[in-house]
Amino acid sequence: MSKIWLIAQREYLTRVRKRSFIIMSLIGPLLTVALFAVPVLIAKMSDSGKVVAVADAGGIFADKLPEPKDDISFTRVSPDLTTAKAEFKKSKHDALLYIPKLDLSKPAGFQVFSRKGLGMSLERDINRAVNNAIESQRLQKAGIDRAVLDNMKVDVDLQTLSLSDDGERSSSTGISTVIAYVFGFLIYMFIFIYGVQIMRGVMEEKTNRIVEVVISSVKPFQLMMGKVLGIAGVGFTQLALWVVLSMGISSVMAGSISPDKIAEDRAARTTAVMRPTTSKDEAAKQENAVAKFTQALDSADLNVPLLVGCFLFYFLGGYLFYGALFGAIGSAVDSETDTQQFMMPVTMPLVLTFVVSQAILTTNPNGTVAFWMSIFPLTSPIAMMMRLPFGGVPMWQLGLSMVLLIAGFVGAIWIAGRIYRVGILMYGKKVTYGELSKWLFYKG
């Protein structure tokens, strides 16, 4: 046991001290934070309050210019195109919309001038404004009041509740999906990154020929377990660093890019062009969205301790299972290129689970396929973690899945150990599956 510990220690320390580990530990959280922060920042930056000058010869905006929306505001200029163009050149307006005199049944001949390219979103917004205006006019002509029509449109929010023996629980599918993906992705990624590290480590020892020196001191099984556990430690360290650093960075960033602040900025900048009330509305709307999210998180009533506990279990269990198999692959081959044929069947279930997760797991988390995938040990680490956030997984299923995963990785480690002890001393030989299966039954 102390030798496994020694080996694990070496594996751990040499990896944690590597520059690539330190860089990954720093970049990971930055990327995570960036993933959430960048859209906000982009919104903040592009938020320059575009102004569209409207030369309304057709008079479709006669009574009212379109409401400012998404930081685009409209301002009226001379309806005469030539004057408008001349003015546009002198002005700081971003675009000039020309509406010709037109036939309401066949509206055509709209023109938009801009200094640089217009940009997709601006073009879309202008288009929508014009469409709306013409629609209104047509409605009016037909004798329908816009307000009446708007009243008839509906937009309801569904409150999703899960009904189980414990009674009604408010659940939020959206939040559950996000959490399911985060869990699934983390496990998937860590199994891959660290599983491959085990494989590489074994191959390195084999190609460096150090392995014979080491196994004259320790049992091959101890060497393999030490490696698997040491690298698991690296994985946990990385995960912990990511969580801590992500939290740290995001709490620092939160101050500067909170939605409230953005809304304020925006309001300040846009008051010059448009009525202040609208911007306040907008800010309120955004605040509302944030509140909704936190509320959903609260109301989703996720069993956080259970989720975190299960996550750690499946994270470790899945890693040990696959790690042992990756180690066995590393021992059986001489070079990275030879690993392909053995990697395929091992990684297939993993990739498959992740691929079908969207189609099956998150849309029907308690269906038959989801059930079997969350029981079968090769797929259960990801599948079960993607089912759990949705709730409603019976305890017996969770228990069975865990027991099978434990049995699975004990079995995998046994098989890997048998292959490993023969493989590491086998040089310059292309190994087939038939041969591998024979190794399982070699004596001492």
Add this chain to the structure above:
Amino acid sequence: MKPILQAIDVRKQYAAHTALDGVSLEVPEGTIFGLLGPNGAGKTSLIRIITQITGADAGEIRFRGEKLNPSHIGQIGYLPEERGLYKKMKVGEQLMYLAQLKGVNKSEAHQKIKGWLERFDIKSWADKNIEDLSKGMQQKVQFIATVVHDPTLVILDEPFSGFDPINANLLKDEILAMRERGTSIIFSTHRMESVEEMCDHIALINRSKKVLDGPVSQVRNAYRSQTYEVEGKGQLMVMHPDFEVVEHKERENGHFYDRIRIVHGTPNDLLRYLIGPANVEVHAFRERIPSINEIFIQRVRETQPDYVPDTDAVLA
């Protein structure tokens, strides 16, 4: 002398072939023991059983009279034929790690590593990565890794392969010094001539069987064949029936080299005949004692008439 290691009827079977077929031998304590034989004879298989990397299918290994078990690992040092170290590890850390794996505690290992680095005059390398060292330097580190835990039995598999001549000499001196300190050494090689001068005992292995073993001098004496080398000048014309010319070479200026076997009589009879009736001028006269390599070839041919010596062994 008490044996430090005994192999008793050891057998090892791999899927397709038999690696060891009932090999028994004894390694006397405090000697250099040569485990000789061509490539693929089964030497490495035997060593891997002694180092407990693999197990024997049948038979037994005894270490100081005890059945070999994991508690002996710390008393054995092994330099495999295939060598290597962790490239990205520092010399000092690497030696520390390998010593600890052998069961030496940290502070003791620290002292020993320091001692060895000083002895090899490479103290300044302790903080260097292995990959930054030259091949010769790596070999020194590898050797230290083999003996850092003060093993009582050191097993060296093809120790000189890959060592440059300077390091090979250093290694030779170190091996002899270890014997002086009472360490037993098993020396495995297919280059028989390279070790016979160092070995006290040898065992020859061929085709997974032990062919011959014993103290070197005894083995060589047993294969003496009353053959003498003669160098001289003149024409060695007719030979007396008591003597048989095994080999005859003409050299320039009427010089010759002959190998003559005495069928009947003594070396003095031959010498008397040469300077008397044969009337040649004798410059050199000495007994031809067969080399281990020759003995090996002769011994193998007895059981295997079509045997062609390993070209590698001959060239080396």
